[in-house]
């Protein structure tokens with residue numbers, strides 16, 4: 739922030755210039771101050787706000803069944819009765835898909851109901867999905883609006899944006915994916931009040947905190963995606979300490 743004396747000196751210089759130039763009518767101090775304020779605010783805003791990164795729209799099926807199953811998930815699993823499927827994003831969860839193509843991933847997330855996975859099915863028939871998928875070349879695909887509920891992380895879906903990356907333990911995420919995740923998350927952080935950025939493998943750290951909302955204490959799974967190395971690099975790019983990223 740500019741200190742007051744700097745602000746006053748800029749104001750004085752501008753006022754002197756306006757007087758000296760003679761081409762302007764004399765401006766009162768408060769008007770000059772106001773003009774300086776707006777110029778500085780504009781400069782700050784343009785340097786602080788993150789531009790929305792380029793992304794390809796690949797919307798998955800959203801119908802009344804998906805909506806009803808999402809509302810039921812919010813109520814039954816998270817214990818949050820709601821009339822809408824809108825979330826207030828507070829956490830970003832980064833994943834890898836274990837499926838090695840974008841199209842196959844989108845085809846997996848597209849059906850409204852979960853096809854296999856008996857344990858997940860018992861918890862809810864709603865299919866898994868995520869708001870974003872990032873291809874191995876760093877292309878960002880948007881599957882759902884940023885603030886629409888998606889099932890990707892037990893206990894935290896109600897306040898989380900999920901980013902799935904095409905990759906697996908055998909096919910670690912690429913440099914292009916790291917850059918795309920960095921840009922996408924910077925944009926999301928400039929838009930929403932994001933408190934934590936985590937890898938799916940870290941989500942159990944939230945159990946027992948106020949963030950964790952799952953009505954069955956025995957319902958959780960162990961995850962290894964996307965791994966500590968990727969999250970370390972990502973947080974370095976985001977200039978975010980691990981202590982801030984985790985609860």
Ligand SMILES: [Zn+2]
Pocket residue numbers: 832833834890938961963
């Ligand atoms: Zn995951």
